[in-house]
Amino acid sequence: MKLHEYQSKALFQEYGIPIPQGRVAETSREAGAIAAELGGTVVVKAQVHVGGRGKAGGVKVARDAAAAERHAQAILGMNIKGLTVEKVLIDEAADIQQEIYLAITNDRSAGQPLLMTSMQGGMDIEELNRTRPDAIIREHIDPILGLQPYQMTYIASAMRLPRAHWRSFLKILSGLYACYNKSDAELAEINPLVITGAGALLAVDGKVIIDDNALYRQPALTAQRDSSDEPESERLAREAGITYIKLEGQIGCMVNGAGLAMTTMDMTKLYGEAHGIGPANFLDIGGGATPEQVATALSIILSDANVKAVLFNIFGGITRCDEVARGILTAYNAVQPEVPMVIRLQGTNAAEGKKIISEAQLPHLISAETLTEAAQRAVAAVQESA
Amino acid sequence: MKLHEYQSKALFQEYGIPIPQGRVAETSREAGAIAAELGGTVVVKAQVHVGGRGKAGGVKVARDAAAAERHAQAILGMNIKGLTVEKVLIDEAADIQQEIYLAITNDRSAGQPLLMTSMQGGMDIEELNRTRPDAIIREHIDPILGLQPYQMTYIASAMRLPRAHWRSFLKILSGLYACYNKSDAELAEINPLVITGAGALLAVDGKVIIDDNALYRQPALTAQRDSSDEPESERLAREAGITYIKLEGQIGCMVNGAGLAMTTMDMTKLYGEAHGIGPANFLDIGGGATPEQVATALSIILSDANVKAVLFNIFGGITRCDEVARGILTAYNAVQPEVPMVIRLQGTNAAEGKKIISEAQLPHLISAETLTEAAQRAVAAVQESA
């Protein structure tokens, strides 16, 4: 779960990391009032879960409250990479002498937290990694022991941070690790961490992503979820315990298992790409899906107007194909789809499942033996519908 | 630093461990009022830093407030193993079905925390260890990882705790470990942990000892120090940064280094025991003692009326004997002792030190070359003074 910039920075502050004075606004008038209250130059920043908002015009400097209100009006409602800006953060502008990159993330290969920092802040880590890999200091953290003081000294020394800033920086390192650790974060990033003209350190921008699997023990963070930029269909699926991700193609996919779901998408693209046909979604109904869940999943798939055919690919392992077949019939009756549905059942009780489907003699049902055949038939069905 | 029972139990409560209702009183009237407030049968318990108070009559059951007041009157001011009772704890009496022993302590040999528990509670661990060693479950705790849930299950299972109590017991285990760990305790002991007739678990008696070296980071616990049973001289020494322990003999000892200080005591006993002569104190003036500290140490030694001679044993390593000699002269002039002082200086700058002492030509000063000689001369000086 991604936190917005303003949420991330508020979290940092709880861990003793200094941040600029500022507040979030949902209207331009509110933005103006906050700017007036802060006084002086402020920055108006779009709060959206996407990178590159600066280039998209979502970040503006304002010299006074009137300018702040004007900028907020322009930014609120702006569409950035498909997301609508619903909130802006009004922060006092920092007097920036130096920008530092600082982040802690999970290193998958090492199975350990990894701290990365650089005196070349401001650009994102991928760009930094491409252009100045030697300027990044990387330090693994023992997941049991945590970040030790001697490691912090090493980091400050290795990155050649001027000594005058060590004390403040070490406090920020220790605060950021505590924040990452206690929040079950996948990523806790300050970029830039600014050295101001007055010699203070300030987290000017921040990004925190919380491990979805740990949300059960992070009630305060879970309560901060902002679903406003989550598509309605994905939210419904999430609430029903189904993983669904909307894509741009025409073939709705319903599959058991994440790897097979991706593969099924890939097959529709493999056979459909030449004809401009591809997957409309990722959907994993999981291992023990009930007929109700199958019905919900089918409604969600069909709520996408692009969908011209649905492909069921079920490889029964623990999942029994006869049960899935009954689920499909229930869903069919509940949803009454008007697009063709290709059904491929394989594995445990596949024969019984196929029998149930064929005996139901429903319109628009096409059966297939293999994944290849199923994908090809779904592509053909879309072509016929055109 | 030892906490009193009432302080230990209040600390347990902070970590979610259930304790009996109760409060501490310094007068019998107060005790009666607390008993009246609690209602029903109460226990009146002397709060002193010493074991065996029950056998000494320091724990009494009272059926009503009047009885509680009577018992408190008898117990307050009582002398238990040399300590005066200044406070009593008035606790509601528990309906005891079963007594459990439970403690976490530092295992010196293993260098790890050790949890010990037994269904044979009530007696102390030394007695338990002697009479029912097989009835004690011992579990080491990884000092970095802490007590893990699977270890708690193991403990409950291995000690054959009835299943009905597992949930409460596991909460207490985890609370006691957190208490031990976060308080820098050397010992956190609940004895007995009681299973009541109603099936609840209750920490009826408790004992916590905090690591003196960690007090700097335990301000809340340090503030609970009760010096009332600490001899005045030991308190003065502690505040001056000197380790002093009063003993029963006649030879005041001033030594640099704890091991040598003990050894010097041992030597006065070795040569004096046959004549009823031994050490009056342990005193380590440490490595870099100033003349002022030497003077303070000498005053403290001489504040003990039993002292008939003082033995200085200084083995100069980092400590330079000439500096110590000057410190002794300063102290001598400040304190004007009237008992003989045997001075043995050895090691770094010993010759200069001896010269300084001999040139001062002070009365009552006896010099010695070896530790043996010094001890023998101190014993002889005491004999002469008799």
Added chain:
Amino acid sequence: MSILIDRNSKVLVQGITGRQGGFHARLMMEYGTNVVGGVTPGKGGEWFDGKPVFDTMRAAVKTKYADVSLVTVPARFAADAIMEAADAGIKLVICLTEHIPVADMMRVLAFCRQRGTRLIGPNCPGVMTPGEAKVGIIPAMVALPGDVGVVSKSGTLTYEVGFAMKNRGIGNSTIVGIGGDPVIGTTFVDILEMFENDPDTKKVALLGEIGGSAEIAAADYIKTSMTKPVAAFIAGRSAPPGKRMGHAGAIVDGGEGSADEKIQALEAAGARVAANPEEIPDLLS
């Protein structure tokens, strides 16, 4: 022969009295796996299909010698269960549980390394040596005994490929599901190395997916150290970047971990990469 498990492996099931744990324990026993008992805290002394249930792994291992443990407990208890197994001296722990927080897994992995315990998973279908034993949920019907080793991040995709091989008369030495989580106990490289050293494995199928760089490390290993032929499939060519495709680890992030990048690396290392997993049997012939 085979890797990791065989008919002699003695298996304990942690969570055997649970719905999932019990169901799969029965299927494993039906398959011939030597399940020697189970563990459920608070249920020690009970019996499950003739096998003793213990309160703790320590008690179970003390009473019934065991090699392997299968963890089937819910996510909140799984990290503790794995550590309990490692602490009790089990050298191979297979964890099916999904949705374990990554922070827990990192701690667990460090602990397992200290104790010299190999962890497979979490969030994996387990291990099967066809005709000998299975520890996990891989269905019996997807594989025959044979000489192709399979290692995979995914469950049902593995069944799909196993089944495609079976239909062509190709069998498997051992099938290992390593799981699709970001932090896992055993990687592609670990298993490739075991297959390379296993005399009964002649060829290997590797089923990867987007996210992370484990397949790149596998390509490096194939290039530098493998003599046996490898056929591969990478799922997720059609997945958009920045989105988590069901598996917690399946996300292309900052341009890293894409299917194309992995396919290129594997092909450059000499592996034959299928565009369609049902072609894997052809690539193995």
Added chain:
Amino acid sequence: MSILIDRNSKVLVQGITGRQGGFHARLMMEYGTNVVGGVTPGKGGEWFDGKPVFDTMRAAVKTKYADVSLVTVPARFAADAIMEAADAGIKLVICLTEHIPVADMMRVLAFCRQRGTRLIGPNCPGVMTPGEAKVGIIPAMVALPGDVGVVSKSGTLTYEVGFAMKNRGIGNSTIVGIGGDPVIGTTFVDILEMFENDPDTKKVALLGEIGGSAEIAAADYIKTSMTKPVAAFIAGRSAPPGKRMGHAGAIVDGGEGSADEKIQALEAAGARVAANPEEIPDLLS
């Protein structure tokens, strides 16, 4: 020869710019110890008596290869300093610092064990191989080169005994102060084993005190595994129970750890126990 250190040991001093650290670093260099540099966070790039000062142990070890580290920093920073040394690859860390909380030491010790680093101390006078090198605060004047190994919990008592030997013309192979804290990195048994295996050590003096059971373990080792004669002294026969005699570890608790108990065990093991430490030279002749 000797144990632990000799003229070739390359030593880093952690806290070299501090008052204590600098004072003893100079004395060590005067004695002939090969001090290659020091570490003080925030003072990297400075010099101390011609030796480079680094911000971190990692930088120091990278620039100047070193075997041994001496920790002289205050108690609040000492645990971190020891871990830093171990993490930087130092295999022998000697810690003089007193008053380190036991909880910190237990963590540090577990860490050192993971890294394969031997810790001596804390709260110890260090190690001296007379005529070759000293790492710590043992005064040069208390010992001659020779064949008696000394291991002790105490500082000044060690000097007393070393000096008594020197006055009788008896020299030492190595003198090791293991420290008087409850939890220490290296025990009597560890050092006795090294002396037993050191061809240049012919006899051993052991100086113990009340508290704990390390001397009982030493007696067991002497009984079962030592061929070389051992003379011993145990301080604290006159100490009252339940009182901490200066050293954090020197306390007779619940009847355990008394001097008499230790003396009996050592005598039963065949060690010769002196009633007066100045008699140790006699017991060694």
